[in-house]
Amino acid sequence: MTALNKKLLRDLWRMRGQLITVALVVACGIATYVTMRGSYESIANAQRDYYAKYRFADVFASLKRAPDSLETSIAAIPGVSKIQTRIVVEVTLDVPGLPEPALGRLVSIPERGAPALNDLCLRRGRSIEPGRRDEVLVSEAFANANRLDVGATIGAVINGRWEPLRIVGIALSPEYVYEIRGAEVFPDNKRFGVFWMSREALGPAFNMEGGFNDVSISLSPGGSEAGVISRLDNLLEPYGGLGAYGRYDQVSNRFLSDEIVQDRITGIFIPAIFLAVAAFLIHVVLSRLVHTQRSAIGLLKAFGFSNTSIGLHFLGFSIFAVLLGTLLGVPLGIWLGRGLSRLYQDFFRFPELRFAPTVNMIVSAVAISGGAACFGALNALRSVAALPPAEAMRPEAPARFRPGFAERLGLQRFVSLSARMILRNLERRPWKATLSVVGLAFAGAILIVGFYFYDAIEYLVRVEFQRAAREDVGITFNEPHGSSARYSVERLPGVLRAEPFRAVPARLRFEHRSRRVGILGLSDDRDLRRIVDQNLRVIDLPPEGIVLSESLARILGVSPGDTITIEVLEGQRPVRRVMVAGTVQDLIGTSAYMDISALNRLMREGETISGAFLSVDSLVAPGLYSFLKKTPAVSGVNVREAMLQSFRNTIAESLNLSTGALIAFACVIAFGIVYNGALIALSERAHELASLRVLGFTRTEIGWMLLGEQAILAGVSIPMGFLLGYSICGLLVYAMQSELYRMPLVISGRTYAFAFITITLASAISGLLIARKIRNLDLVAVLKARE
Amino acid sequence: MPDTVFHVRKVSKVYHMGEVEVHALRGVDLELFPGEFVVLLGPSGSGKSTLLNILGGLDVPTSGEVFYLDHNLTAAAPAELTRYRREHVGFVFQFYNLIPSLTALENTALVTEIAENPLDPRECLRLVGLEERLNHFPAQMSGGEQQRVAIARAIAKRPEVLLCDEPTGALDYPTGKLVLEVLERVNRELGTITVVITHNVVIADMADRVIRISSGEIIDIHKNEKKVAPSELTW
Ligand SMILES: Nc1ncnc2c1ncn2[C@@H]1O[C@H](COP(=O)(O)OP(=O)(O)OP(=O)(O)O)[C@@H](O)[C@H]1O
């Protein structure tokens, strides 16, 4: 081994504390990268494979009813490759063990052979057998949520009568990777499920013999989606077509694709922060190392070592840190990624979602962190190269000091000598103090980002489930009813208050932009269901005009005062024009609201309602539920508490893992920065501190002098960290906003408190470690050397 | 003979360097008396600094005993040694070891703040001839001036002993002489026991006693019949 390498090894050993903290930060960066990038890649691959293997359709359309003969006309549309016509209906379900009724979507499949499009992946059991009309396949999400297995029977209201459905198999479909009902955003797998049933059984039961009410199409290579959609719309128009749409508007696909995009963004964003901090730490540590080894560098140069070999020598520190970080970070990332994939399975149902990090990805993880490390080392290496050997060997000129700021103001009487030392040290090298503060601020900021996700979800719950949706139960009729239905609903057992609503599926159009949404008409004496913006303000509905989600307005490119076209997708399918009366900055989905009377007028219908929001006496609620189960006119029942519960179980759970990891990493970073800062301060001041010890100062006294400086830095950094954290959260909110939800930029006092406590704790612990080093300060050795 | 202040008995110091043992001191016996000025001479590596550090409570011997009055320094816990240094000992080193962020006055005040019966820091600086430089930082002073600040700082607490390890080692001839004059004056006016390590044999002439060390052993103790004033020394 060369002498230079021996020196490197000794330096590494001597600086092992710093080496380990830097390596841990690198490990966090690599782990987050492997986890997030790996998740992104695995879910994107799973989506692609799933869609291809199970023939996910490209264009979808629902209609009232069309004869099977129309299929040939559809097939004749240029660009159409395969067609699958189906019957799709929604029914009320009686699930064993579930007090309230659930909603089932029955989708027809051929009795024999696989569907041409949207094929099923059979997970358990078998497929339906020809002739057995009561056999169904059920979606895995619903089966798991309700603990249903092959052989179980559930009741369904079919044609006004309770019919038993026998589960023979459990299946997945590329159409329902994310299985949600209607216009919901979060899954409630307990109360909504998809069932596949023989077309021969469904047809007669729903008056669809020889006809269909749903069609999926795949495009031939080069086929134009827009062209097919417009021709299909023309074809289906006379049959009550509700407007065809492509994959982009297919609910499950849109959620999934949004998630994939978000994964890609966070997979760049979060690791970048960690690696930036790692680079920062390496910069600080190496600069210090080069500084303390000035004379050694000069000597090596004088002996004829080249800049390159000396540079490589110091780069060795970064290389080691990256190596160690990789060894820790890659397995950690894989482990976390596996956990995350398992949780993903609760939202997104794939035949196979395996977290399989590719060699490519791991190589790039190492390359990126190696790059960050080299970047961090750059400055130190430059100063190595710039150091002329003769000057390097001369001892550094004694540090220049001047009276501190407070003293220039004439306040020295109030500042103790040790405080003066601290202040003057900070003032002498403001750049270094700034760097330390920035590092610490980053640590605080990362903690805030970690905890912020909890805050965002809590806030979302507050806005959506406590301020906006305050009903206990929402019921939807199987078809619109006259307003008298409102009074029938009010007389249901246990109902304290009922607010009717009108929901109209429609395509909103402005210029060439359009979007399918449900327009929700709310009564003006509403108290249960309200419109609440992200600042918790309750929004009033004007007597005329439509109010759109800010996000929807942006998609359509409209602002208040513009007039948009509404193509209603039910009944007579009228086309109307209405003025945008306002927009609301809400957090979830893309909504459109109108006053219920205005909506009725727009539809040129009398007082008509689609359902009602209810406030219910909780004591008699079970009775109400079983009554509703047996009421065929009611097709859907939403229980708010249950939805909240399921939201918490799914979203909150997956958040716990990722946020938990993020917070753990943030703590590592916080500690790494604090500890390194203090260690460097100790090494710089060792001489001075030893001198003080010789003069008879106790360890405690000099401990305070050193740690006091660190405490001031930490104190200054904390508010900066809060500000930085807030800004990063703002950036995240901006980067992650989607049509489905916007994260509110709210950070709770609790989060600030947690960040504060964590930084303080990290500082205290590293303070203790430093205090131990102070105790072992070798007085005699230090005094032998010139500073 | 007045009472002894320091009592050093059979003191040895062994450094273990892996397999090798370095005997820095081998059974040193020594007594120091009130108010005397002692010069320690010896070749490099002979153990002078080691002995001085033990006397000053910076280090403890491997075996043997050191008494300061009735304090047993060999049996003392680290905290007691700190208190001993704080109350009784002043140090002056070759490289001054001033706190760079404090002015001359503040460097001196640093010590008076923690001492029981200190001198006025200004008075100390006047004693070393620096009354004009009170508010200068170390970087704004010459080596000799810095060393005189170090002496002012060392005497500010009215120490019973002043231990100086090559105080003129880094200084030129006139500056070195100036520093020696200060040491002599402090010794005379405050009656502080002063022990000075030097490689400069000439300096031995200003001492009450000259102790020669070689290979960790005291080989000779010489009492000067007539002390020479530092101003009359030449080298
Ligand atoms: N920390 C240590 N570890 C090992 N050996 C040491 C240590 N300190 C001193 N020594 C050894 O002890 C011996 C005495 O050292 P000391 O510093 O007392 O010598 P000195 O007489 O002051 O020399 P100089 O005049 O060069 O300053 C030397 O041989 C030295 O190598």
Ligand SMILES: [Mg+2]
């Ligand atoms: Mg020595």
